[in-house]
Amino acid sequence: MSTFDDNQDMRAQSDELLLTGHTVPDEPGLVDLVATMRRTVDAPAPRPTPALAMLLRDGIATTATVPVRAAATARARRRLGRLWRYVAGLGLAGKIALGAGIAFAGVTGAATVGAVPAVIQAPARAVVNGVEHLFAPRSNVPVVPVPTSSATPGAATDTPRTTSSGERPAFSGHGPASRPTPGETSPGILLEGPSSQTARPGEATPTLPAQAATQATENADSGSATVHGKSDVAPSATPSAAARSDKAPAHP
Amino acid sequence: MHAGPVIDDFDEVLARARAGSAEAFTLLYEDLVRPVAAYLRARGVRDVEDLTSEVFLAVFTSVGRFTGGQVPFRSWVFTIAHRRLVDHWRSGSRSVPQAPYEPQDDDRSTESAENQALDVLGEERALELLAMLTDDQREVLVLRIVADLTVEQVAEVVGKRPGAVKALQRRGLSTLRRILESEAVTL
Numbered sequence: 001m002s003t004f005d006d007n008q009d010m011r012a013q014s015d016e017l018l019l020t021g022h023t024v025p026d027e028p029g030l031v032d033l034v035a036t037m038r039r040t041v042d043a044p045a046p047r048p049t050p051a052l053a054m055l056l057r058d059g060i061a062t063t064a065t066v067p068v069r070a071a072a073t074a075r076a077r078r079r080l081g082r083l084w085r086y087v088a089g090l091g092l093a094g095k096i097a098l099g100a101g102i103a104f105a106g107v108t109g110a111a112t113v114g115a116v117p118a119v120i121q122a123p124a125r126a127v128v129n130g131v132e133h134l135f136a137p138r139s140n141v142p143v144v145p146v147p148t149s150s151a152t153p154g155a156a157t158d159t160p161r162t163t164s165s166g167e168r169p170a171f172s173g174h175g176p177a178s179r180p181t182p183g184e185t186s187p188g189i190l191l192e193g194p195s196s197q198t199a200r201p202g203e204a205t206p207t208l209p210a211q212a213a214t215q216a217t218e219n220a221d222s223g224s225a226t227v228h229g230k231s232d233v234a235p236s237a238t239p240s241a242a243a244r245s246d247k248a249p250a251h252p
Numbered sequence: 253m254h255a256g257p258v259i260d261d262f263d264e265v266l267a268r269a270r271a272g273s274a275e276a277f278t279l280l281y282e283d284l285v286r287p288v289a290a291y292l293r294a295r296g297v298r299d300v301e302d303l304t305s306e307v308f309l310a311v312f313t314s315v316g317r318f319t320g321g322q323v324p325f326r327s328w329v330f331t332i333a334h335r336r337l338v339d340h341w342r343s344g345s346r347s348v349p350q351a352p353y354e355p356q357d358d359d360r361s362t363e364s365a366e367n368q369a370l371d372v373l374g375e376e377r378a379l380e381l382l383a384m385l386t387d388d389q390r391e392v393l394v395l396r397i398v399a400d401l402t403v404e405q406v407a408e409v410v411g412k413r414p415g416a417v418k419a420l421q422r423r424g425l426s427t428l429r430r431i432l433e434s435e436a437v438t439l
Contacts, residue, residue: 012418015425019396029432030425033381036374037397040290048281049305055312056281060272 259283262322270316277312284308284326287399288333294382294394295337303340307333327405330395334409381428389424392417 018024021038023031048056090098110124259265259279268276289304297303310332318328382390388410395406403421407414 033378034397036378040375041287045285046289046301046304052305052309056278057274059274
């Protein structure tokens with residue numbers, strides 16, 4: 001063992017004595033520093049927070065529910081705050097649409113729920129009856145599938161789903177709300193109405209072969225709204241796009 | 253051991269704490285609250301009260317998972333305190349404060365005004381000296397001196413090897429020794 005190792009060992013022993021609060025000769029500064037730091041432990045204990053004080057007073061069994069309730073309340077407040085921030089961040093059109101939706105849902109609910117007093121239910125029902133015809137299907141007009149002739153791939157996949165004599169009113173709508181979910185019978189797409197009577201700029205108005213129209217009518221009567229026979233219905237559609245047509249949402 | 257009382261029947265107290273006994277919680281709290289608070293204060297935490305309570309809330313709500321005797325329990329509590337301290341700095345995007353200790357922010361009291369002034373000045377100077385070390389050196393020295401942990405316990409707390417802890421404390425003490433010697437020459 002060299003002199004250097006001896007010095008290292010002695011220094012390590014000296015450090016250990018110093019750190020454990022023993023007096024080490026020739027190092028009064030460090031001894032004072034360590035003593036000062038060790039004295040900080042003798043300072044009065046800080047006050048416990050209310051949550052910890054409750055735990056120390058009641059134990060864990062009775063206090064465990066309090067933080068959970070507080071956390072649930074805090075979560076609910078955060079969600080409400082997020083909702084308000086979302087609504088506040090909407091544009092003017094979004095706020096109008098949201099308000100109209102809420103008003104429509106309120107009126108419809110007041111008209112249909114029997115528990116509502118007649119004073120409220122009667123005018124609400126009158127409003128609903130007033131706008132009901134806008135959504136009702138016209139059964140006297142033959143319903144035919146309208147194939148698309150658009151050359152765009154997205155339009156080529158559109159296959160009309162038709163119904164003519166369904167009891168439920170059919171809505172002519174776009175977007176997720178009008179898409180049938182798997183396992184659910186599609187209510188069909190109403191081809192009548194302003195959107196189907198006027199051709200949009202850039203879109204051709206196709207004419208259907210008689211066979212396709214007949215088959216579509218039969219399918220519609222049997223409850224199936226899908227038109228089979230891709231080559232008859234959508235001549236311009238590619239085979240792969242037509243093969244996907246059963247899953248695609250309808251666009252009039 | 254200088255840090256507070258030692259619990260005689262620790263195993264029984266720990267068993268009762270696992271069952272949620274308020275009395276056992278109080279015993280464990282009184283045994284360790286002062287060293288934990290001193291550790292947090294020496295590491296530069298201003299709101300020692302809140303963070304100390306957070307540490308013990310974490311200790312008492314997870315004491316059912318702890319197994320061992322009184323010495324490992326002390327290491328375990330300081331491990332939680334160390335992690336809470338790291339989270340505290342991370343959550344506030346704060347680094348270790350390098351500002352000198354502010355005596356007016358300290359509401360602790362001792363038996364006399366004269367002693368109080370001497371102690372505060374001494375602690376202020378000690379914290380200033382510690383602030384000149386690296387974060388790892390300061391952590392190791394505070395855990396060794398204030399928390400009264402061994403090298404092996406400190407290694408567990410900070411997640412380093414005992415050899416690394418020894419090297420850190422040796423370098424930290426050397427730095428402090430050098431500073432004190434230079435000040436003595438200056439004075």
